Amino acid sequence: MPTHVRLVDLPGGAGPLALLTLTSGDPRRPATLGAESLEAFDAAVTAAQGLVETAGVVAVAVTGANGVFCAGADLGAVASVHDRALSEELGRRGHAVLGRLGTLGVPTFAYVNGLALGGGLETALNCTYRTVSTGARGLGLPEAYLGLVPGWGGCYLLPRLIGPAAAVTVAIENALANNRSIDGPAALQLGIADAAFAPADFLVESLRWTAGVLRGDVVVPRPDHTGDAAAWDAAVARGRAVADARVHGAAPAPYRALELIAGARTASREEAFAAEDAALADLGVSDELHAGLYAFTLVQRAGKKPQGAPPAELARKVTSVGVVGAGLMASQLALLLLHRLRVPIVLTDVDDARVEKGVAFVRSGVDELLAKGRITSDTANRLRANVSGSTDKAALGLADFVIEAVFEDLAVKQQMLRELEPLLREDAVIATNTSSLSVSAMAGVLEHPERFVGFHFFNPVAVLPLVEVVRTPQTDEATLATAFALGRKLKKTCVLVSDAPAFVVNRVLTRMFDEVMRAVDEGTPLLEADRAVDPMGLPMSPLRLASLVGPAVMLHVHRTLAGAFPDRYRVSDNLERWVEAGSPDLVSRKGPVALTGAEQGVVQQGDAPSTAEEVLVRVQDALADEISRLLADGVVARPQEVDVCLVLGTGHPLFTGGITPYLDRTGASERATGRRFHEVGAF
Structure with a gap:
């Protein structure tokens, strides 16, 4: 990482400042911190120290380039370390280099111009003061998400700067919420940054603000957060509750981070940094970290270059989109398409009331985007004008891409497609958002099945980043390329799957739920069966997930898979009773929900209960069996695609490495199939 050092004269005669600029040397790659880049950074700090001593420098500042401050630790370098001593040394080296920013004898400033994750944000925390660009995105401490702790000062410096409650939000709650980050204005509000300036004149304004601080015109308060022991304990307890809800004790990293945050109230800087080093040494060689890095890298690669995707140049241009259906799923799709593509969107449905409701949903979504500051008022006006609805499918006649999201019934969809195809242009792509039905059976009613493709989104559409792109034997390359190109524009990760009942995600999840x-049908207590899979660290228990997706939807998928694979899937009487009873919540975030009256019939227990441990092994072995069959059927090409689908389609935790490495580590793959999905030591 080349780190440039230059002298800058501060405004108003405040004196010279040494400005360090972090850069990877390649504008296509963000600056990261590894063994070599830390050496370069250390040399730059030494050069700045020399300027303090010889050139009268009154302050030292660090900034980034190309919209990136620093992307954090070099994950490739971290993944290559398998020796505890080397892992501990990497922690110590980071502390030694970044810690120098607090020992130069002059104030230090971080000008956070953009992305600042992990060690990047910790670089800023080691400085005396921080400014941030209002356009900055991607600020945070994602280590607990991957299987590490914020180990270069984050667990000590952050709670002392902004208080333990806010620090727990950033380092634990946000990290475990699928690596949620914050932006520049949020960093200012939390107190991570001391000032924020617009991107256009960010550096100039940061230098002017620095001069004001040095002259004493600007005073930055630093409240002492260490005095209130009760507040500190409450924040750490909340963090443990968050970790319990997300990983159920199955991953050590968030709990180790909370121990460090708890100790930060009374520890000295040296003691706290030594504790962070020890945590990095332990976690740096853990299965969870290396599994997490495997899954993280896998997901990143899948987003950039999907396995099996045709050449991008074959994709047709999409300048308008039609959505068949105006229900909740269709309306969510229309809003996403409108927001990301910014082209005309037309919804159709069988009556005016449904159409009006769908269009209103989309326009209210535009209003929400405006209220959150994600679009301007001018953009909001254009988007509202670009959405329309009709009860006449002929309104879709000019669309380049038409996606159907009508009732999940094969006969209904086939009839709709028969009516739709003659109304469309010959080069229009037709897609279905079916969750489990045969895409080939739908294509069979079309005159031109080559332009038909499955395009399966997950609910909620705006949140879950996966799309299963379903290819039938007739789907041509141009249609497939168009689907992949559209997915990229929608900021989704597309995985190519062959047409098979329930594809990947729903097939695997249904096997687990089944x-x-x-176990419940056989007599295992409801809550015990539901919590039996907690050691897998899933973000939701099976019954909570079923409540979110909808028991009726689960029942539909069960019937589809039971029809296709009656040797492995069946329709539970209890699931049918649950739907008949109106799908009451059986399990909430806080535990089981009491059932009364007719709802008592939802759970009919047998007389052969299993222990939680037995249920877990049954689930593990069933998943290994089903994924092995799925791969043998050629639904996806490799176990890696299954892992991507489960991570992105269900929030499957990274620290397991995805589902197939987890099944290898637990022995389930060998128990169920006689072999592993991956080579020993692959992760």
Whole structure:
């Protein structure tokens, strides 16, 4: 990482400042911190120290380039370390280099111009003061998400700067919420940054602000957060509750981070940094970290170059989109398409009331985007004008891409497609958002099945980043390329799957849910069966996930898979009773929900209960069996695609490495199939 050092004269005669600029040397790659780049950074700090001593420099500042401050630790370098001593040394080296920013004898400033994750944000925390660009995105401490702790000062410096409650939000709650980050204005509000300036004149304004601080015109308060022990304990307890809810004790990293945050109240800087080093040494060689880095890298690569995707140049241009259906799923799709593509969107449905409701949903979504500051008022006006609806499918006649999201019934969809195809242009792509039905059976009613493709989104559409792109034997390359190109524009990760019942995600999830329901049917207490899979660290238990997706939807998928694979899937009587009873919540975030009256019939227990441990093994073995069959059927090409689908389609935790490495580590793959999905030591 070349780190440039130059002298800058501060405004108003405040004196010279040494400005360090972090850069990777390649504008296509963000600056990261590894063994070599830390050496370069250390040399730059030494050069700045020399300027303090010889050139009268009154302050030292650090900034980034090309919209990136620093992307954090070099994950490739971290993944290559398998020796505890080397892992501990990497922690110590980071502390030694970044810690120098607090020992130069002059104030230090971080000008956070953009992305600042992990060690990047910790670089800023080691400085005396921080400014941030209002356009900056991607600020945070994602280490707990990957299987590490913020180990270069984050667990000590952050809670002392902004208080333990806010620090727990950033380092634990945001990290475990699928690596949620914050932006520049949020960093200012939290107190991570001391001032914020617009991107256009960010550096100039940061230098002017620095001069004001040095002259004493600007005073930055630094409240002492260490005095209130009760508040500190409450924040750490909340963090443990968050970790319990997200990983159920199955991953050590968030709990180790909370121990460090708890100790930060009374520890000295040296003691706290030594504790961070020890945590990095332990976690740096853990299975969870290396599994997490495997999954993280896998997901990143899948987003950039999907396995099996045709050449991008084959994609047709999409300048308008039609959505068949105006229900909740269709309306969510229309809003996403409108927001990301910014082209005309037309919704159709069978009556005016449904159409009007769908269009209103989309326009209210535009209003929400405006209220959150994600679009301007001018953009909001254009988007509202670009959405329309009709009860006449002929309104879709000029669309380049038409996606159907009507009732999940094969006969209904086939009839709709028969009516739709003659109304469309010959080069229009037709897609279906079916979750489990045969895409080939739908294509069979079309005159031109080559332009038909499955395009399966997950609910909620705006949140979950996966799209299963379903290819039938007739789907041509141009249609497939158009689907992949559209997915990229929608900021989704597309995975190519062959047409098979329930594809990947729903097929795997249904097998897990089916095994849990079998245990309940046999007499295992409801809550015990539901919590049996907690050691997998899933973000939701099977019954909570079913409540979110909808028991009726789960029942539909079960019936589809039971029809296709009656040797492995069945329709649980209890699931049918649950739907008949109106799908009441059986399990909430806080535990089981009491059932009364007719709802008592939802759970009919047998007389052969299993222990939680037995249910877990049953689920593991069933998943290994089903994924092995799925791969043998050629639904996806490799186990890696299954992992991507589960991570992005269900929030499957990274620290497991995805589902197939987890099944290898637990022995389930060998128990169920006689072999592993991956080579020993692959991760």
